[in-house]
Amino acid sequence: xxxxxxxxxxxxxxxxxxxxxxxxxxxxxxxxxxxxxxxxxxxxxxxxxxxxxxxxxxxxxxxxxxxxxxxxxxxxxxxxxxxxxxxxxxxxxxxxxxxxxxxxxxxxxxxxxxxxxxxxxxxxxxxxxxxxxxxxxxxxxxxxxxxxxxxxxxxxxxxxxxxxxxxxxxxxxxxxxxxxxxxxxxxxxxxxxxxxxxxxxxxxxxxxxxxxxxxxxxxxxxxxxxxxxxxxxxxxxxxxxxx
Amino acid sequence: xxxxxxxxxxxxxxxxxxxxxxxxxxxxxxxxxxxxxxxxxxxxxxxxxxxxxxxxxxxxxxxxxxxxxxxxxxxxxxxxxxxxxxxxxxxxxxxxxxxxxxxxxxxxxxxxxxxxxxxxxxxxxxxxxxxxxxxxxxxxxxxxxxxxxxxxxxxxxxxxxxxxxxxxxxxxxxxxxxxxxxxxxxxxxxxxxxxxxxxxxxxxxxxxxxxxxxxxxxxxxxxxxxxxxxxxxxxxxxxxxxx
DNA sequence: GGGGAGAGATGCCGC
DNA sequence: GCGGCATTTCTCCCC
Numbered sequence: 280x281x282x283x284x285x286x287x288x289x290x291x292x293x294x295x296x297x298x299x300x301x302x303x304x305x306x307x308x309x310x311x312x313x314x315x316x317x318x319x320x321x322x323x324x325x326x327x328x329x330x331x332x333x334x335x336x337x338x339x340x341x342x343x344x345x346x347x348x349x350x351x352x353x354x355x356x357x358x359x360x361x362x363x364x365x366x367x368x369x370x371x372x373x374x375x376x377x378x379x380x381x382x383x384x385x386x387x388x389x390x391x392x393x394x395x396x397x398x399x400x401x402x403x404x405x406x407x408x409x410x411x412x413x414x415x416x417x418x419x420x421x422x423x424x425x426x427x428x429x430x431x432x433x434x435x436x437x438x439x440x441x442x443x444x445x446x447x448x449x450x451x452x453x454x455x456x457x458x459x460x461x462x463x464x465x466x467x468x469x470x471x472x473x474x475x476x477x478x479x480x481x482x483x484x485x486x487x488x489x490x491x492x493x494x495x496x497x498x499x500x501x502x503x504x505x506x507x508x509x510x511x512x513x514x515x516x517x518x519x520x521x522x
Numbered sequence: 523x524x525x526x527x528x529x530x531x532x533x534x535x536x537x538x539x540x541x542x543x544x545x546x547x548x549x550x551x552x553x554x555x556x557x558x559x560x561x562x563x564x565x566x567x568x569x570x571x572x573x574x575x576x577x578x579x580x581x582x583x584x585x586x587x588x589x590x591x592x593x594x595x596x597x598x599x600x601x602x603x604x605x606x607x608x609x610x611x612x613x614x615x616x617x618x619x620x621x622x623x624x625x626x627x628x629x630x631x632x633x634x635x636x637x638x639x640x641x642x643x644x645x646x647x648x649x650x651x652x653x654x655x656x657x658x659x660x661x662x663x664x665x666x667x668x669x670x671x672x673x674x675x676x677x678x679x680x681x682x683x684x685x686x687x688x689x690x691x692x693x694x695x696x697x698x699x700x701x702x703x704x705x706x707x708x709x710x711x712x713x714x715x716x717x718x719x720x721x722x723x724x725x726x727x728x729x730x731x732x733x734x735x736x737x738x739x740x741x742x743x744x745x746x747x748x749x750x751x752x753x754x755x756x757x758x759x760x761x762x763x764x765x
Numbered sequence: 766g767g768g769g770a771g772a773g774a775t776g777c778c779g780c
Numbered sequence: 781g782c783g784g785c786a787t788t789t790c791t792c793c794c795c
Contacts, residue, residue: 296578298541298564300628310692310773311640312750318632321541323564327579335539335630336570338588339790342636343773345581370773383624385543387578389561393585397554399786425779427731429697429784449554449786453769454672458701459785462735486768488671492705507555553788582775586788613788642771668794672769692772696784702770729783 282359282379287352290384297324299361300380305332305342309370315341317377322361324350326387330363330372344372402447402505403432406481410435412503413445413479428466429459433481441477442467448482449505456480457492464498525602525622530595533627540567542604543623548575548585552613558584560620565604567593569630573606573615587615645690645748646675649724653678655746656688656722671709672702676724684720685710691725692748699723700735707741 290297299322305315320341321333330344344350348365359376403422410417416438424431433445444467446460457480464478478498485493485500493500533540542565548558563584564576573587587593591608602619646665653660659681667674676688687710689703700723707721721741728736728743736743 296564298543298624298626300541300626300630305636307773311638311748313636313638313773315636316634318634319628319630320632321539321566321628321630323576325576325578325580329579329581331576331581333566333568333574334632334634335568336572336589336632337568337791338572338574338583338586339772339774340581343581345773345775346579380628380630381541381626383541383543383626385562385564385623387543387562387564387623389563389577389579391559391561391577393548393556393558395554395556395788397788425784427783428735430779449788451767454705455698455701455770458698458705462697462701488768492671505554507551550788556788580776582787582789588788588790611788638773640773666793668769670768670795673794693774694782698785731783 282352282382284352284354287382287384291324291328291350291352294326294386296326296385296387298322298381298383298385299324300382301376302378302380303361303374303376305375306373307342307371309365309368309372313342317375319380322374332374342372344370348372397449397505397507399432399447399449399505402449402481402503403445405506406433406445406447406503413443413481413501417443426463426466426470428462431463431467437477441475442471442473443477443479445479445481447503448480450483452480452482452485452500453489454486454492456482456485457489457496457498460493460498461496464496525595525625527595527597530625530627534567534571534593534595537569537629539569539628539630541565541624541626541628542567543625544619545621545623546604546617546619548618549616550585550614552608552611552615556585560618562623565617575617585615587613591615640692640748640750642675642690642692642748645692645724645746646688648749649676649688649690649746656686656724656744660686669706669709672706674706680720684718685714685716686720686722688722688724690746691723693726695723695725695728695743696732697729697735699725699728700732700739700741703736703741704739707739 304317307313323331327346331340332342344363350363361374363372407419419435421434424434432447460478467476481501481503483504547560550556566574570589574583575585577584587606593606604617606615650662662678664677667677675690703721724744724746726747
């Protein structure tokens with residue numbers, strides 16, 4: 280397949296998107312360094328200059344360049360080279376192309392933002408609005424309380440006026456989650472000059488080692504799952520999408 | 523653009539890769555839920571059944587399905603719908619396509635694995651081989667020491683036979699890095715019945731709050747950067763790629 | 766398969 | 781810009 284180099288490069292600089300399938304090898308140098316020997320890949324260059332190289336398997340790009348890079352396709356002794364650089368970030372990528380399978384230049388328009396529910400923040404909101412999920416006597420004070428040592432998902436107190444720090448996880452709570460809770464509780468104790476501050480992890484489940492560590496700290500676990508708004512979304516979808 | 527549905531679906535089931543550019547809206551339900559209103563996107567279905575939906579900006583796919591999903595393109599009352607599901611993981615995706623811009627079916631072959639240097643493990647190796655980076659009296663005992671509560675990057679002792687735990691970070695060390703170090707040191711003290719075990723973070727730099735927390739724990743910081751093997755890679759590249 | 770941790774993580778928000 | 785942290789994180793490795 281022949282490529283019109285000037286047309287390709289002018290498409291890149293005019294905000295078009297490019298999809299290229301080819302056999303290539305890839306060399307990268309920047310934050311780290313990598314080499315990928317020859318094989319068939321899909322290369323996408325987006326209108327914001329993001330470049331992605333995908334192998335025919337897996338979810339993540341094998342190599343990439345972030346927004347703000349510049350790309351040039353050039354011929355060097357009959358070999359096709361796609362060269363990318365980001366001088367500010369000192370990132371460099373070179374793709375040696377041995378055969379082009381397909382090439383599209385597209386003008387894509389998309390101003391939409393994804394709407395997502397079921398995040399950890401939604402979990403914190405749910406607990407704030409339904410404090411009984413933590414305990415019948417739990418009274419929430421704040422969400423996303425920002426401190427210099429991180430921010431606390433839900434902060435409140437119980438019937439004996441003991442302060443309670445709640446850390447939410449949408450997945451299985453692990454050692455890191457307990458670390459995080461421990462850091463917040465320790466800081467609150469220090470700030471308020473209190474000996475007793477309760478720490479609670481709210482998550483669907485917790486790993487055995489994390490539970491051990493949790494108990495070592497004298498903290499508690501509550502099984503809570505992130506909220507789903509399927510019905511709300513189905514209604515929204517019908518409205519927006521005409522289903 | 524007209525699409526041959528049976529041909530498309532048989533391509534999907536025969537290990538081909540598909541690249542589709544279209545105007546579409548996307549609905550997802552699974553671990554979370556999302557809706558994305560209409561716009562131009564690039565959809566890739568890989569031969570391992572991974573599906574990616576990319577907007578014309580950003581590095582990460584706006585929606586996706588992982589390996590092991592099944593995809594079907596179907597026509598419902600003159601509307602084109604690409605439906606994906608993963609019954610085991612209870613993940614579902616529906617793409618409502620209003621216009622197809624381009625479509626490729628490709629047979630891609632790639633058995634290569636990327637070779638990468640400059641990772642945290644390379645840093646740990648470097649420190650193990652050049653212990654003076656930590657201290658003139660540091661004697662390393664092990665790398666990647668696996669324990670039930672996590673694994674220690676570099677483990678050793680100093681001239682007074684005090685055990686030393688080193689945690690490497692290839693980027694700016696943050697609060698989480700200090701948490702992690704603190705968990706390891708605490709566990710080693712517990713296991714060995716020791717009062718004094720030193721904790722050291724080796725990283726290019728450390729955030730002010732993390733440094734404060736580090737000092738609160740009585741730990742230390744060493745400025746160390748991840749190694750680069752540009753020369754080694756250039757040699758390798760010349761050999762493998764014929765540059 | 767679960768647990769633990771890194772990633773060239775990316776992206777978001779707050780200061 | 782940095783800092784702190786979630787992510788439908790993903791990926792790898794070890795048990």
